[in-house]
Amino acid sequence: MADNATDACDVKSMDDIMALCKRRGFIYQASEIYGGVNGFWDYGPLGSQLKKNLRDAWWNDVVMLGCGGKPGPDGKPVRIVPVDTCIIQNPKVWEASGHVGGFNDPMVDCRETKSRYRADHLKCLGEKGDTEGQIYAYIENDDASYASARKKLDRYKKRALSDAEIDTCALTELGNAELAITVGPDAKEVGTLTPPRAFNLMFKTVLGATGDAEIDKAYLRPETAQGIFINFKNVVDTTRVGVPFGIAQTGKAFRNEVTPRNFTFRSREFEQMEIEFFCHPDEAKAWYEFWRDWRMAWWESMGLKGENLILREHDRDELAHYAKEGAGTSDIEYRFPFTAPGYGELEGIADRTNFDLKQHQEHSKKKMEYHDTTRGELLPNGQPKGEWYLPHVIEPSAGLDRGVLAVLCEAFTPDPERPSGVVMKLHPRLSPIKAGVFPLVKKDGMPEVAEKLRAELHQRFGRLGAIEFDEKQSIGKRYARMDEAGCPFCFTIDGDTMTDQTVTVRDRDTLSQERMGLDKVGDFLAEKLGV
Numbered sequence: 001m002a003d004n005a006t007d008a009c010d011v012k013s014m015d016d017i018m019a020l021c022k023r024r025g026f027i028y029q030a031s032e033i034y035g036g037v038n039g040f041w042d043y044g045p046l047g048s049q050l051k052k053n054l055r056d057a058w059w060n061d062v063v064m065l066g067c068g069g070k071p072g073p074d075g076k077p078v079r080i081v082p083v084d085t086c087i088i089q090n091p092k093v094w095e096a097s098g099h100v101g102g103f104n105d106p107m108v109d110c111r112e113t114k115s116r117y118r119a120d121h122l123k124c125l126g127e128k129g130d131t132e133g134q135i136y137a138y139i140e141n142d143d144a145s146y147a148s149a150r151k152k153l154d155r156y157k158k159r160a161l162s163d164a165e166i167d168t169c170a171l172t173e174l175g176n177a178e179l180a181i182t183v184g185p186d187a188k189e190v191g192t193l194t195p196p197r198a199f200n201l202m203f204k205t206v207l208g209a210t211g212d213a214e215i216d217k218a219y220l221r222p223e224t225a226q227g228i229f230i231n232f233k234n235v236v237d238t239t240r241v242g243v244p245f246g247i248a249q250t251g252k253a254f255r256n257e258v259t260p261r262n263f264t265f266r267s268r269e270f271e272q273m274e275i276e277f278f279c280h281p282d283e284a285k286a287w288y289e290f291w292r293d294w295r296m297a298w299w300e301s302m303g304l305k306g307e308n309l310i311l312r313e314h315d316r317d318e319l320a321h322y323a324k325e326g327a328g329t330s331d332i333e334y335r336f337p338f339t340a341p342g343y344g345e346l347e348g349i350a351d352r353t354n355f356d357l358k359q360h361q362e363h364s365k366k367k368m369e370y371h372d373t374t375r376g377e378l379l380p381n382g383q384p385k386g387e388w389y390l391p392h393v394i395e396p397s398a399g400l401d402r403g404v405l406a407v408l409c410e411a412f413t414p415d416p417e418r419p420s421g422v423v424m425k426l427h428p429r430l431s432p433i434k435a436g437v438f439p440l441v442k443k444d445g446m447p448e449v450a451e452k453l454r455a456e457l458h459q460r461f462g463r464l465g466a467i468e469f470d471e472k473q474s475i476g477k478r479y480a481r482m483d484e485a486g487c488p489f490c491f492t493i494d495g496d497t498m499t500d501q502t503v504t505v506r507d508r509d510t511l512s513q514e515r516m517g518l519d520k521v522g523d524f525l526a527e528k529l530g531v
């Protein structure tokens with residue numbers, strides 16, 4: 001476990017981050033007044049605006065600007081069109097995609113505590129060389145459960161085992177797990193864990209008021225991608241786009257995760273931002289590398305930087321069966337406080353080959369091939385003959401909720417010098433409150449001037465986030481509130497404003513306070529927000 005030991009000095013406290021999220025209205029537990037519901041989270045006023053700003057940034061940069069205007073590997077503008085498809089589709093979609101048959105996590109139940117664990121999240125701890133002997137299980141990346149498993153093992157052996165005697169392996173590597181004596185992470189008795197069993201992660205529902213649970217069953221989508229694949233032909237036939245081009249979609253996805261945990265990181269309801277980019281198989285490698293590098297640069301532009309963000313190319317044996325044929329698969333990963341010093345996936349970029357289109361072609365019996373009139377040998381009239389093929393698909397698939405969580409963790413900056421004790425250094429583009437406007441005191445005409453400035457700023461920037469007017473409490477407390485909310489700039493109207501028409505602008509990150517003309521505030525903010 002030494003490898004996974006976290007250095008408390010470097011790592012921000014997840015408890016503190018969650019407490020701030022609750023205190024300031026970023027994220028609440030879903031159904032909190034009824035005791036909550038495991039794996040579901042609600043976003044409050046600040047959180048929902050932050051989430052919208054991240055989604056809008058993605059939509060703007062990917063869809064509207066086509067990779068921010070960066071030309072593709074063919075030197076031409078990147079063409080992306082959006083769709084918005086249903087959460088519930090014909091169940092045959094999920095048979096074709098492989099989710100009905102294969103979207104399974106091997107799971108282990110604890111007979112004593114009735115808890116259920118993902119087998120790949122459990123590690124076994126046992127005596128070295130003792131393949132049929134005493135094996136203890138604990139949750140990966142969790143120092144406390146490791147220590148407790150170790151203690152149980154010592155008790156079972158009636159002596160303290162040294163580090164050298166202890167061996168760890170993944171539960172799934174045990175082969176016949178029934179041979180091993182396992183101890184659930186929360187169990188008192190030994191031998192309480194069942195062997196791993198497959199568990200389908202899709203949520204089922206029944207269509208129609210009198211629907212038959214088997215005949216009329218349907219699924220909540222576990223990913224937004226399939227809604228794109230099944231509309232590939234529609235988009236080609238009804239628009240002017242031609243390969244290479246992409247289809248983008250944001251929306252909710254649902255997975256009945258076995259062990260939802262780590263705040264919103266692993267939830268049962270979450271939002272994805274997915275692109276399926278269709279290209280000629282010969283060009284898949286170039287597009288894969290283009291997307292991988294551009295997506296990494298995009299997350300950096302959202303303020304995730306330095307050692308906290310990495311791009312990890314998958315080893316070949318890690319790949320899904322279809323992806324082995326493809327140009328590559330990589331993950332963009334963030335070092336969350338609960339994964340540190342390791343990383344957790346934010347986005348996967350994969351060459352899915354023509355796997356999905358082929359599957360849907362076979363299952364639906366509808367031709368998914370694309371007729372590329374720019375390819376093929378030249379005819380006597382000098383025109384290309386055209387080529388029919390199933391395009392390869394490069395898929396950059398990102399989690400919006402994980403993105404928001406990474407942005408929150410990155411922004412969270414303890415600062416004992418400030419009255420709030422912490423400042424959220426959110427990228428101004430993402431900040432849910434773009435500016436605070438405060439009258440120093442509630443008299444002498446200051447509230448009226450402040451309200452007028454707020455209204456002007458609201459008119460100009462309100463579509464991007466809130467302009468907060470606040471006249472309650474001391475100015476220090478108002479600044480502290482804004483620091484915790486991640487508001488980048490505060491404008492204060494004071495006695496001097498009434499005579500020389502200037503205001504103080506306070507910069508959240510540098511704490512500098514400068515004076516500027518009231519009439520310059522709008523342009524100043526526009527420049528800082530990059531609009």
Ligand code: ATP
Binds near residue numbers: 223346397
């Ligand atoms: P993991 O290995 O963490 O379960 P995954 O590889 O199954 O993730 P994908 O199917 O590639 O994830 O989904 C694309 C993105 O959707 C992920 O990169 C992640 O950001 C997000 N995502 C997937 N599952 C969840 C979840 N349970 N809660 C929140 N976000 C999720």
